[in-house]
Amino acid sequence: MSWGVMAGQLGWSGLIDEGWRKGPWTAEEDRLLIEYVKSHGEGRWNSVARLAGLKRNGKSCRLRWVNYLRPDLKRGQITPHEENIILELHARWGNRWSTIARSLPGRTDNEIKNYWRTHFKKKVKTVPENCDKARTRMLKRQQFQQQQQQKQEQLLLQHQQQQLLQLNQLDMKKIMSLLDENNYENKVAYVPQIRQQPENIPINFYPNTSSSTADNQHEYGLLNTVFNGNNNGNEGCNEENVMWEGLWNLDDVNGYFGACASTKPTMHNNLLAPFC
DNA sequence: AAAGATCGCAACCGCCACGGA
DNA sequence: TTCCGTGGCGGTTGCGATCTT
Numbered sequence: 389m390s391w392g393v394m395a396g397q398l399g400w401s402g403l404i405d406e407g408w409r410k411g412p413w414t415a416e417e418d419r420l421l422i423e424y425v426k427s428h429g430e431g432r433w434n435s436v437a438r439l440a441g442l443k444r445n446g447k448s449c450r451l452r453w454v455n456y457l458r459p460d461l462k463r464g465q466i467t468p469h470e471e472n473i474i475l476e477l478h479a480r481w482g483n484r485w486s487t488i489a490r491s492l493p494g495r496t497d498n499e500i501k502n503y504w505r506t507h508f509k510k511k512v513k514t515v516p517e518n519c520d521k522a523r524t525r526m527l528k529r530q531q532f533q534q535q536q537q538q539k540q541e542q543l544l545l546q547h548q549q550q551q552l553l554q555l556n557q558l559d560m561k562k563i564m565s566l567l568d569e570n571n572y573e574n575k576v577a578y579v580p581q582i583r584q585q586p587e588n589i590p591i592n593f594y595p596n597t598s599s600s601t602a603d604n605q606h607e608y609g610l611l612n613t614v615f616n617g618n619n620n621g622n623e624g625c626n627e628e629n630v631m632w633e634g635l636w637n638l639d640d641v642n643g644y645f646g647a648c649a650s651t652k653p654t655m656h657n658n659l660l661a662p663f664c
Numbered sequence: 665a666a667a668g669a670t671c672g673c674a675a676c677c678g679c680c681a682c683g684g685a
Numbered sequence: 686t687t688c689c690g691t692g693g694c695g696g697t698t699g700c701g702a703t704c705t706t
Contacts, residue, residue, distance in 0.1 A: 412674070434691070450692070451675070486694060497694075502673055 409443040413452055417442055421449055422457055455498045462494025466503050474500055475508070 409417075424440035430453065433446030442449065466474070470492055477488040485497035485504075492500065 410676075431692085446691075447677090447693095448675080454693095455674075483695065498674080501695075506670095506672060 407443070408437075408445045408448070410448070413444075413456075417444065418452070418457060421453060424449075425453060425457075455496045460494055461496065466495070466499075470495065471503075471507075474504065478504060478508075 413421075420440045420442050421436065421444075424436050424442075428435075428439065433450040436442055436446060436449040437444060444452075473491055474488060477491060481487050483501075485501045489495055489497040489500050
């Protein structure tokens with residue numbers, strides 16, 4: 389039974405709070421809202437009541453549109469592939485449903501939130517909370533995984549430092565050969581300064597320099613990690629930091645941040661561009 | 665068959681960030 | 686700088702459907 393039918397049958401259509409109707413939407417209300425969005429576009433939700441003749445507040449209209457009426461919504465069950473993405477991203481971001489939803493076109497944050505709650509939350513709960521042995525095992529496993537991750541990061545750091553060193557050596561060789569070519573031995577040579585790394589960005593998070601464009605998931609992932617380096621993912625991080633050492637140019641960064649066209653152009657909201 | 669438990673999901677609530685006046 | 690309107694987000698609720706005992 390649809391909510392609309394239900395509303396009619398159960399008499400919820402009379403549920404009114406401060407002049408606004410509440411409860412399940414009727415087919416007629418849906419039609420009015422769709423018409424409104426067609427002619428006025430999304431946004432300015434508070435004017436829907438006035439312009440569309442709906443007795444719903446702006447929030448309710450927006451929610452109905454975003455979660456149910458939007459034409460690009462994907463109907464049907466969450467696929468195993470989508471489920472994997474949800475699991476992976478939830479492990480990474482926690483309950484940031486809207487962030488996770490951006491990686492699943494056609495799925496809403498509400499849908500994903502509901503899916504998680506019904507399918508996984510209970511499974512997490514089933515870890516016996518009072519079972520010390522199980523908890524200890526879990527902690528040990530977490531510690532082990534952390535150690536492995538640290539080792540990997542160290543390796544990455546070493547690798548990238550080596551690459552930077554090689555690059556610097558190459559530069560020096562080039563400079564020296566230029567000096568030789570131009571017979572500059574009696575003049576003071578210009579020695580390029582190694583730029584100071586921004587304090588808030590660990591060097592191991594930078595991608596290698598082999599590619600001139602940030603066009604693969606690995607690099608996007610690394611770029612994400614840069615932004616994930618602090619607590620909320622946006623403070624202290626900006627394009628300039630990302631472009632540090634010239635590993636990416638402005639176009640790369642702009643390309644990256646433009647990857648999610650439907651989202652606000654803020655750092656925080658573009659963290660998941662690689663999955664778009 | 666009936667009662668209770670659980671699931672699924674639309675909708676609401678309260679808080680917060682942002683932008684414009 | 687402050688205030689206010691607006692939109693977005695995550696948490697929660699409510700209720701029919703379905704499953705289990």
